[in-house]
Structure formats: C-alpha cells, structure tokens
Amino acid sequence: MRYVIIGASAAGCKAAETLRRYAPNSPITVISEEARPLYSRPLLTYLLSREVAPEKVWLKGEDYFRQWNFDPVLGEPVVRVDPGAHAVHLLGGRHLPYDRLLIASGARPRLLGLKGEELSGVYTLRTLADWQRLAAGLPQAGRVVVVGAGAVGLKTADALARRGLSVTLVARGAQPLSRVLDPYAAALLHAAITRMGIEIIYHAWPEAIWGEAGRVRALTLNDGREIPCQAVLFSIGVAPNVEFLAGTDLATADGITVDHQLATADPHIFAAGDCAHPYHLLTGKRAGYHIWPAAVAQGRVAGANLAGAGLTYDGLLPQNSLTLRGFHIITGGLGPLDAQGCDTVSQLDEPRGHYRSLIYREGKLVGLTLVGAVEDAGIYFQLMAQQLPVAGPVQPGRLWG
Numbered sequence: 071m072r073y074v075i076i077g078a079s080a081a082g083c084k085a086a087e088t089l090r091r092y093a094p095n096s097p098i099t100v101i102s103e104e105a106r107p108l109y110s111r112p113l114l115t116y117l118l119s120r121e122v123a124p125e126k127v128w129l130k131g132e133d134y135f136r137q138w139n140f141d142p143v144l145g146e147p148v149v150r151v152d153p154g155a156h157a158v159h160l161l162g163g164r165h166l167p168y169d170r171l172l173i174a175s176g177a178r179p180r181l182l183g184l185k186g187e188e189l190s191g192v193y194t195l196r197t198l199a200d201w202q203r204l205a206a207g208l209p210q211a212g213r214v215v216v217v218g219a220g221a222v223g224l225k226t227a228d229a230l231a232r233r234g235l236s237v238t239l240v241a242r243g244a245q246p247l248s249r250v251l252d253p254y255a256a257a258l259l260h261a262a263i264t265r266m267g268i269e270i271i272y273h274a275w276p277e278a279i280w281g282e283a284g285r286v287r288a289l290t291l292n293d294g295r296e297i298p299c300q301a302v303l304f305s306i307g308v309a310p311n312v313e314f315l316a317g318t319d320l321a322t323a324d325g326i327t328v329d330h331q332l333a334t335a336d337p338h339i340f341a342a343g344d345c346a347h348p349y350h351l352l353t354g355k356r357a358g359y360h361i362w363p364a365a366v367a368q369g370r371v372a373g374a375n376l377a378g379a380g381l382t383y384d385g386l387l388p389q390n391s392l393t394l395r396g397f398h399i400i401t402g403g404l405g406p407l408d409a410q411g412c413d414t415v416s417q418l419d420e421p422r423g424h425y426r427s428l429i430y431r432e433g434k435l436v437g438l439t440l441v442g443a444v445e446d447a448g449i450y451f452q453l454m455a456q457q458l459p460v461a462g463p464v465q466p467g468r469l470w471g
C-alpha cells in the first residue's frame with residue numbers, strides 16, 4: 071500500500087505516526103507546502119508578544135521524518151487531487167500516486183475582500199511566515215486595529231498591546247466570543263479586555279482600508295467612523311484549504327465531508343483536522359470547530375483507518391481555553407445559543423469575578439462556561455465527552471469551592 075498524507079501539522083503528523091504503527095514497512099509520503107512544518111500555531115500569539123522565544127515553537131526535531139521513516143515533500147503545495155487516477159499533483163508538475171490518501175490540509179484566515187486589503191500593514195496570523203511578516207513590519211508605536219473578537223483575535227490583540235501598541239478591537243456582535251459566551255461571562259471578559267487598555271467597538275465591521283504610499287493609514291467602519299491606524303490584523307475565522315479538490319464532490323465551502331470513520335465519499339480518501347467537516351459529538355450534526363485537540367484526535371482515527379482499522383470518531387467536542395493576563399475563561403460543548411430546551415445552572419461570584427454556567431440535557435452535561443476559577447474543567451470535560459449521566463442538574467456549588 072502507498073500512503074500519501076497532505077498536511078504536516080496537528081492532524082497530518084498524528085495520522086502519519088498512528089499509521090506507521092499499523093503499517094511498519096509501507097511507504098508514507100507526507101506533504102506540506104511549508105518548508106519547515108511541525109510547529110505550534112497556538113504559540114504564534116506568544117511569539118508575537120515576545121513572551122515565548124522563537125525556538126520554542128518547534129514541536130518536532132529536524133530529523134522527525136527520518137526517525138519515523140516518512141518520505142517528506144516540503145515547500146511545495148498540492149494543486150490537484152485526481153481521485154479517478156489515484157494521484158496527487160504538485161505545483162512543480164510532479165504527481166504522486168496513492169492507494170490511500172489522507173487530506174489534513176488545515177485552513178487559512180478569511181478576509182473580507184475589501185478595498186485596501188492589499189496594502190502593506192494588513193495582516194493575518196496563521197503561519198510562522200505570517201508571524202515573521204508581522205514581526206518585521208509592525209511599527210514600534212501607533213495603533214493597530216484587530217478585526218474579530220474570537221479567541222485568536224483576543225489573544226492577538228493582547229499580544230499587540232504587550233508590544234506597546236495601541237489596540238482597537240472591532241467586533242461584529244454585541245460582545246466578545248459571541249458564539250460561545252452568555253452575557254454574564256461576556257461582561258466579565260469585556261471588563262478584562264478594557265483593563266488591558268484595549269479599546270473594543272461592538273456592532274462594527276470595516277468597510278474600507280485607506281493607505282498612503284502603499285501603507286495603511288486608516289480604516290473606515292460601517293457607521294462611517296474612520297480610525298487612524300498603522301496596521302490592520304484580520305481574525306474573522308478560517309476557510310478550509312480544499313481548492314485542490316475543485317471538480318470533485320468531496321468538499322463544500324464548510325470543508326471535506328466525512329463520515330464517522332472520517333472517510334470521504336471516496337473510500338480511498340480520508341480527511342482530518344481543520345479542513346474536515348465531521349459530526350458534532352453533542353448535536354449529531356456536521357460542524358466546523360477548528361481546534362488543535364480535535365485535529366489531533368481526528369488524525370489518530372484517520373491514520374488508523376487508512377490502514378483499515380475501522381475506528382469510529384466520536385465527534386467534535388468544542389472547547390476553548392483563553393488566558394489573558396491572569397484572566398481565565400474555559401468553555402466547552404454547547405453554547406448558550408444552541409441550548410434551547412436544556413437546563414442551565416449558573417452561579418456568579420461578582421466580588422471575585424468568578425462565573426460558572428453548566429448546561430444539561432436529559433440528565434447529561436452538554437455545555438460549560440467557567441470564568442475565573444477553572445480548576446474543575448477537566449472533570450466537566452470528562453462528564454461531557456463520555457456523556458455520563460448526572461443525578462439531575464448538578465448545582466455548581468457541589469463541585470465548586
């Protein structure tokens with residue numbers, strides 16, 4: 071069997087390592103368009119803030135591919151997958167035949183397609199190359215506008231503020247982390263962001279970016295307000311890297327459609343990680359939720375299934391952990407918007423700035439938000455992941471304090 075894996079990050083590497091155990095002697099080719107993959111994307115914001123030294127970002131040594139007897143193809147993107155011919159085409163013109171293919175090509179930041187996005191000083195942060203561009207191009211002082219108040223946008227805003235820059239955060243919704251937080255948790259997070267000296271504007275989105283001599287000088291919001299700034303960083307979510315599947319029926323705009331074995335509509339092709347569109351553990355519906363542990367878990371199942379192990383992926387369990395200068399927030403499972411018909415038990419400790427909200431459905435924990443005191447998160451995630459029955463809605467106090 072010839073195995074080919076597109077992607078050498080959380081999902082691709084976990085899949086390749088798992089597959090090697092099932093297929094000790096088979097050729098496994100691992101492709102990455104990045105010249106040196108195998109680094110931690112979650113650490114990129116810490117590189118940006120200079121809290122972590124650049125050499126700490128590497129997850130594997132330079133001899134990783136040799137150690138595992140993988141055949142690496144690095145620094146060359148895949149431009150087409152031909153399922154009929156069982157071949158992967160590279161930009162340079164080569165094509166690689168496969169018997170089983172795993173696509174673990176991840177995702178890339180979305181942009182809005184605005185006038186001015188091509189200007190120098192407009193950034194996204196997904197890759198080490200993005201960080202290098204930011205580190206080289208950011209001004210020493212001045213204002214940066216961060217568009218998007220999701221987890222990555224918040225961490226990036228914090229990092230830029232730590233570099234001594236003035237930061238304006240632009241949020242389309244009425245609160246930060248609007249997909250996952252209820253208004254109580256959001257109010258505590260808002261207060262923490264404000265304490266960090268970051269300005270946050272809600273119900274806002276950019277309509278144009280203005281430049282001078284090719285560099286950003288200002289950004290106009292939907293309400294007509296113009297914010298003078300030296301840089302703009304977009305963090306408005308990601309789109310799956312699936313262009314090379316054009317002409318096949320394997321992917322939609324949400325990603326590559328996979329079943330419970332992480333197989334695609336073509337039984338020779340599997341998908342895992344941010345490029346995939348798998349089932350949600352708690353809703354049973356397909357969902358996109360792009361986090362490192364989910365990519366690793368999917369890589370493990372998909373890697374085994376490339377070798378025919380027939381493992382089942384239980385499903386995506388959303389989880390978010392955010393620490394901003396000593397302010398901790400952990401969420402998981404269903405958010406308040408998905409919790410219709412569920413029982414919610416919440417407890418606010420205002421003086422200490424602690425908040426806990428647990429969501430139950432049919433005697434099982436299906437959602438959680440912890441703010442401030444997050445020590446019990448592990449217990450709650452176990453209850454949720456295994457869908458263990460609890461004796462009626464647990465009052466937070468029984469597990470807390």
Ligand SMILES: Cc1cc2nc3c(=O)[nH]c(=O)nc-3n(C[C@H](O)[C@H](O)[C@H](O)COP(=O)(O)OP(=O)(O)OC[C@H]3O[C@@H](n4cnc5c(N)ncnc54)[C@H](O)[C@@H]3O)c2cc1C
Binds near residue numbers: 103343360
């Ligand atoms: C700044 C930042 C902070 C984050 N923080 C967290 C966090 O705190 N917690 C958390 O859980 N998650 C976090 N994430 C998300 C997490 O990094 C992703 O969910 C994870 O990297 C997904 O892994 P993946 O293997 O699916 O894809 P990726 O990591 O995107 O890797 C994709 C791989 O495919 C390769 N590739 C892509 N297209 C092609 C092509 N055409 N040809 C060849 N190779 C290709 C790439 O080079 C790469 O090797 C963060 C992400 C960012 C950007």
